[in-house]
Amino acid sequence: MPKPRPFRIAHLSDLHLTASDRAARSETRLFGRLRGMNAAFRKIVRTPAIQRADLIVFTGDIADRGEIDAWKVFWNALAEAGLSHRALVVPGNHDVCCLGVRAPWNADARADWAKAAAGLRLGNQPTKLPWARSPDPRVAVFGLNSNNLGNFSAADNALGRIGYYQLQDLANKLHVHRDVPVKIVLLHHSPNIPEDRTAAQRGQRPTGPLGRATHQIPRDQRRALRLLCITHRVRLVLHGHMHVAEDRRVAGVHTVGARATTEPDAGKYYFSTFVVLGEGHRVWRKPCAVRV
Numbered sequence: 525m526p527k528p529r530p531f532r533i534a535h536l537s538d539l540h541l542t543a544s545d546r547a548a549r550s551e552t553r554l555f556g557r558l559r560g561m562n563a564a565f566r567k568i569v570r571t572p573a574i575q576r577a578d579l580i581v582f583t584g585d586i587a588d589r590g591e592i593d594a595w596k597v598f599w600n601a602l603a604e605a606g607l608s609h610r611a612l613v614v615p616g617n618h619d620v621c622c623l624g625v626r627a628p629w630n631a632d633a634r635a636d637w638a639k640a641a642a643g644l645r646l647g648n649q650p651t652k653l654p655w656a657r658s659p660d661p662r663v664a665v666f667g668l669n670s671n672n673l674g675n676f677s678a679a680d681n682a683l684g685r686i687g688y689y690q691l692q693d694l695a696n697k698l699h700v701h702r703d704v705p706v707k708i709v710l711l712h713h714s715p716n717i718p719e720d721r722t723a724a725q726r727g728q729r730p731t732g733p734l735g736r737a738t739h740q741i742p743r744d745q746r747r748a749l750r751l752l753c754i755t756h757r758v759r760l761v762l763h764g765h766m767h768v769a770e771d772r773r774v775a776g777v778h779t780v781g782a783r784a785t786t787e788p789d790a791g792k793y794y795f796s797t798f799v800v801l802g803e804g805h806r807v808w809r810k811p812c813a814v815r816v
């Protein structure tokens with residue numbers, strides 16, 4: 525019998541694309557704001573590691589300020605690289621939330637969502653979350669919206685939130701796909717921001733109590749998500765948001781966080797690829813660093 529063909533997945537995140545190519549990323553940095561995300565992304569998607577992928581997943585923060593023109597940059601880059609039909613996208617807080625301050629009466633979760641939905645729709649992505657897609661008989665991907673829609677200020681724009689009904693719907697979708705061997709959950713926020721002591725053990729920079737309080741998914745929701753992942757044998761949970769490469773097992777669940785793909789480090793751009801291999805459908809991760 526012929527060996528099953530490997531199935532390759534690339535995981536990119538936190539592109540923070542801007543409406544104009546020269547605009548800076550909204551996030552402040554020590555030595556000035558980052559620019560050049562659009563140009564970097566156009567080149568990254570042409571690298572062999574991405575071109576070879578059967579599926580490319582994006583875990584949010586596509587548009588730095590949620591603008592539709594930044595989404596157009598994203599979809600045009602994918603189209604020009606011949607990848608539009610291989611992409612699956614979940615939104616991040618920069619795609620939907622208010623990054624500044626607004627009065628409570630101006631906070632509108634529906635309007636926030638409409639912004640991201642318009643960007644997703646440009647690429648024919650599902651806009652009702654959670655969703656499930658099976659791009660190969662061996663693989664089922666589940667997308668979650670983990671954003672705090674309808675926030676008032678910068679203090680709560682980065683908070684995670686999944687919500688009971690989304691988890692319930694995810695449970696149903698996982699059950700429907702129970703016979704698919706490789707189940708992958710995508711969300712923007714980290715379902716496991718480690719305590720400072722654990723971060724130190726992992727050789728990671730500590731997030732600190734304030735960072736955890738302003739970026740975390742509430743404990744009951746992340747625990748419920750973890751239980752679903754354990755009982756349904758989810759093989760991978762992929763997320764972004766923290767802009768840190770993390771690869772850990774949380775109660776046995778392989779959980780991988782991505783760096784901001786368009787943020788260079790020593791002239792290289794970072795992302796992960798995964799390959800589903802062999803009869804046992806094992807999943808192997810390969811960290812990638814490319815010069816563009």
Ligand SMILES: [Fe+2]
Nearest residue numbers: 538585618765
């Ligand atoms: Fe981000």
